[in-house]
Amino acid sequence: MSTLRIVVAEDNYLVREGVRRLLDDGDDVVVVADAAxxxxxxxxxxxxxxxxxxxxxRMPPGQSMDGIEAGMQxxxxxxxxxxxxxxxxADAAYARALFRDGTSGLAYLLKERVGDRxxxxxxxxxxxCGGSVVDPRIVDALxxxxxxxxxxxxxxxxxxxxxxxxxMAAGRxxxxxxxxxxxxxxxxxxxxxxxFAKLHLSDDSAVDRRVRAVLAYxxxxxxx
Numbered sequence: 001m002s003t004l005r006i007v008v009a010e011d012n013y014l015v016r017e018g019v020r021r022l023l024d025d026g027d028d029v030v031v032v033a034d035a036a037x038x039x040x041x042x043x044x045x046x047x048x049x050x051x052x053x054x055x056x057x058r059m060p061p062g063q064s065m066d067g068i069e070a071g072m073q074x075x076x077x078x079x080x081x082x083x084x085x086x087x088x089x090a091d092a093a094y095a096r097a098l099f100r101d102g103t104s105g106l107a108y109l110l111k112e113r114v115g116d117r118x119x120x121x122x123x124x125x126x127x128x129c130g131g132s133v134v135d136p137r138i139v140d141a142l143x144x145x146x147x148x149x150x151x152x153x154x155x156x157x158x159x160x161x162x163x164x165x166x167x168m169a170a171g172r173x174x175x176x177x178x179x180x181x182x183x184x185x186x187x188x189x190x191x192x193x194x195x196f197a198k199l200h201l202s203d204d205s206a207v208d209r210r211v212r213a214v215l216a217y218x219x220x221x222x223x224x
Contacts, residue, residue: 003027004124007048008034009041009055009067010086019054022117029121038066045074045081051128052082054120056111057094068098075105082127084120086111092141095134103215107133126171132211133171140166156198164191169214 006023008031010016016034023029032048035041037060045053053074055067071083084107087094095108107123113135114120123133134142143162146154157165160181167177174192178185192210196202201214 004029004052004121004128005032005048005050006030006124007032007041007044007050007053009036009038009044009053009059009070010034011036011056011059015056019114022114023054023120025117026121029124037061038070041067041070042073045078049078050081052084052124054084054086054124057085057087065094065097068094071098071106072101075101079105081105082124082130083107084109084123084127084133086114087138090135090137090141092138092145095138095142099215103132103211105130105132108138109133109135110137123171131171132169132215134169134211134215136166136170139169153199157195161191161195161198164188165195165214168192168195168210171211 006029008016008019008023010019013036016036020031020034023031032050033044035044039061041053041055041059053071055071057065057067059066059070067085071085074081074083082105085094085098086109088111090110098106098108105127107127109120109123113123126133143154143165146152154162160183163181164177167180172180174188175185178188181188199214
């Protein structure tokens, strides 16, 4: 597995250094630069051309969605650079803003995931390959918002199908979903087929296509 070259963006020095040391603690990731603001992040990406970026959602100068806006600009300028956005809250509005132009190469995780290095590296590697990852709690917020729409097909999903949908949006394969939910792989396959049928989504064996399709649906987009 090739070593990932990462740029970390976080305005809090202690958090930034903590994340940097966490990621550097292994031979699978190297942090080539860090940044304390959105403009600095863009500058570092232009200088180093990393495989992926890990950025806080709130940074100077505006402290609102500067991380998202910087991430969107990075994706436009450098389509090969993946972006993982970290947020303190499971906010569906932030997710819609991040995925408004598509989901490829983007991930939205809660900051509490920072302590799980394996999960963080998995997300970074996924976006670096053009895939998508969304924190399960954020998927819950998106699903909740969509389920309140009149005649939403999401209302026809069973509780187990919602569980599977959540894991699909997190970028997991059928075998991984089976392990996570403690069910058989064949059961997962049946649930996936049912989900695609109920949501009128085309079934595709490519995991990133599946994730993009699901995210496109739950964020109310017409495509991913």
